[in-house]
Amino acid sequence: MSEPTALVSRDTEDEEPIDAAEPDRADEPPRRRWPRVVGALLALALLATGGVLFAEGRELRDTPATANLALTDAEATTRVTGDVSNALGRIFSYGPDATALTKDAARQVLAGKALQQYATLFGQVEKQAADQKLTLTTHVVRAGVTRLTGTGAHLLVFLDQVYERRGRPATTASAQLSVTAELRDERWRIVEISSI
Incomplete structure (x- = not known):
């Protein structure tokens, strides 16, 4: 019986070792980076909206109508x-x-x-x-x-x-x-x- 032949030949001397703990993000494809960017933009949009709603709510609470105890x-x-x-x-x-x-x-x-x-x-x-x-x-x-x-x-x-x-x-x-x-x-x- 003959020895099995390798289907794929590799040259191990030309390859660099792969460190799984630190992936190189600069080499990530754009498909993997865009969810992070969208998430960050969404968080900023939510913070801005929250700030605007807080300011609007404060204006509503400080109207003359809310100071009128006849209503409350x-x-x-x-x-x-x-x-x-x-x-x-x-x-x-x-x-x-x-x-x-x-x-x-x-x-x-x-x-x-x-x-x-x-x-x-x-x-x-x-x-x-x-x-x-x-x-x-x-x-x-x-x-x-x-x-x-x-x-x-x-x-x-x-x-x-x-x-x-x-x-x-x-x-x-x-x-x-x-x-x-x-x-x-x-x-x-x-x-x-x-x-x-």
Whole structure:
């Protein structure tokens, strides 16, 4: 039997030894390098997108709408609505013999410009109430807070007022007010009232 002949002949003297631990990347074909390049570009794109989204999110959080507690704090909104509604009911309700109670209530719940305006107006009303035996009863139908901060609020208020004069049928009228209130000594006080 003859010895098997080698199918492939190699010249071992001309070959350099191959080190499997350190592949030569410069000699890599372009097909093997491009996934790394694409991965690096994708990572950069994701970082840039994340930065832009973070900046946009911050702008959204810092808008005047998010600073308006009327949109985010139901408890504070309910409190200011209740305090202002009760105050308006007290200062716009009186009888011919009970105007002093109404004036005292006004001093407790009004301040600043609203108190000055009310004092001027109520001087005239007090005389009419006594002369005409006029009774006015005011009910807040609806009040909505349009702006609320930690110390200030703006409300739109809808009222029903019932006028009664001795010997005449009662008359009902509606009114709409724009009201500004401030939190002073942990109580909401009305500082400005204007009719709409």
